[in-house]
Amino acid sequence: MTSFATPPSPVDTAGADAALSEYCDLEKEVCRLRARQVRALERYSSCVGSRRSATAELALASSVTVRQAEKKLNLAEALVHRLPCTLAAMDRGELDELKASKVAEPTAALSDEQARRVDEIIVRRLAGKNSSTLRRAVNGVILTVDPDGYERRSILRRRARQIRLHHDDETISTLTAKLPVEQASAIYASVDRAARQLRRLPGEVRTTEQLRADVFAERLIAARGGAADIRADIHVYVDLCTLAGLNNDPAELAGYGPIPAWLARQIATEPSSTWSRLITDPDTGQLLSVGRRKYRPPAGLDDFIRVRDRECGSPGCHRPAQFTDLDHVRAWGAAKGETSADNMGGRCGFHHRVKDEPGWQHIPHRDGGYTVVTPTGRRYVHQPAPLHEPRTAA
Known part of the structure; x- marks a missing residue:
């Protein structure tokens, strides 16, 4: 049997050139808009007293993680106050937000004078550089401008390994x-x-x-030669029918999200795994009780809250609940907040501290959820997802 290769399609050079030119023109417009966003963020930051509070509210308002919000604020402040040449390049449409960050991040440890010196030098070297090449170029200039500081920071960075x-x-x-x-x-x-x-x-x-x-x-995990198994504390939520192989409904891994039934069964049948019985409300799928038949008995309320919440209670934060702090939604003591399931939730260290910032309110719900009110008056509802769909007969 004879086979023939498909001939290449004719190239529309003029059409390709026009489309690529339009793309590049639009990219310049995006860069200019990003520069406007940068200035707006810097003004917002200057109006908020607490940096932690500003970061938390920006994360909620723009639906990004806390880390992403912090990076956006850091970039805005650096560009406006320390890197005017780089910001001007964004205004001209020559530099996007990603490339601007490759100038801002390495220069964050420099003095204002040193940062501006790097800014003046590197802005003349932008042409033809992608983000990775630009970062290398910036580091090369930093080594020239601040060689002693570079050495000191290298030592500190090595201590911060993680x-x-x-x-x-x-x-x-x-x-x-x-x-x-x-x-x-x-x-x-x-x-x-x-x-x-x-x-x-x-x-x-x-x-x-x-x-x-x-x-x-x-x-x-288990090096050859007989090293002891490493036991990890992870929470997997799977219904009994799926565990028994009678259906293949998705399970949930705390901090990750849905996982397929086969993986849940594989984890559950590991020799080191332990099981707990969970009782849920058939109408809502919300947790009612954590069973005590377990290799290590649960600590009552502590276990209930961590199993119910699954993750940090702040909207958009996926820190697994077993690694969070248990916190009173309404403060214990003077505010008469009870130490109860209705008034307690798991929060990562950052969101635990944000809760106590001025202007933040947390209004608890009876099912473990609550409404977050930010200093600017925006409201966000956090509701733990049900462990299963409602099972009440029609």
Whole structure:
């Protein structure tokens, strides 16, 4: 049988050029609008006394995370007060918000005078640079402008090494580690070497990328040679019928969201897993009780609140409840706030502190939810999602 390759479609050069020109023109308009947003954010920040409060309200108003809101405020203040040349480049449509951040973030530790010096130099080197190349160029200028400070900050950054967990879609998460460059390079080289050795074994069907990931996970969780299993405290919510294999309704992993039934059953049947009985209201799907038949008996109210809330109680924050602080919605003591399920919720450290900022109000609901009122008077309702759909017969 003879096969023929499909001939390439003729190129409409004029049409492509016109479309690309329109895109570039619109991109310049977007950059100019971003510059206006930057100035508006700086004015907003100057009107709010507490930076923590300003960050929390911006996160709610623009439906972004606290970290993203903080980065937006930092960028706005840096561009307006310390990096006028970079902001002027945005006004001209030459620089987008992402590239502007690549100038602002590395210069944050500099004095105002040093930052302006870097700003004046780098604005002449913007042409043709993507965001990654621009950041490298900025760091090169910083090394020239402030070599001693760069060395001091390098030492501090190495002390601030850390790992972070970010949940992605479809049962995958991203684990990142900030490490000294020589350690990170050595770890990657070691994992890569082991993966390539495994790849050469007869019958091995995993790709090199898959093998790198598997070697990395194996070394951290249960290294070869008899290291003890690492037990992690995670909360998985799955109904009994799904657990028994009678249906395949999605389950929920606290801090992540929906997971497929097969994964919930896999986690539940691990030898180290423990089960708790949850009683829910059939009309609403909300939690009524946490059973006490468990390897480690629950601490009553504490367990109930963490299981009910699943995540930090602030809208948009997905910190798992088992890693949050239990807090009175209406303050205990003078405000006569009760230590009860109706008046308590789990909050991450940041939102726990925001709650006590001037102008913030939290009005509790009886089912564990509450209404948040911000200093500008905006209202946001937080409602724990039901553990299942209502089951009352029609």
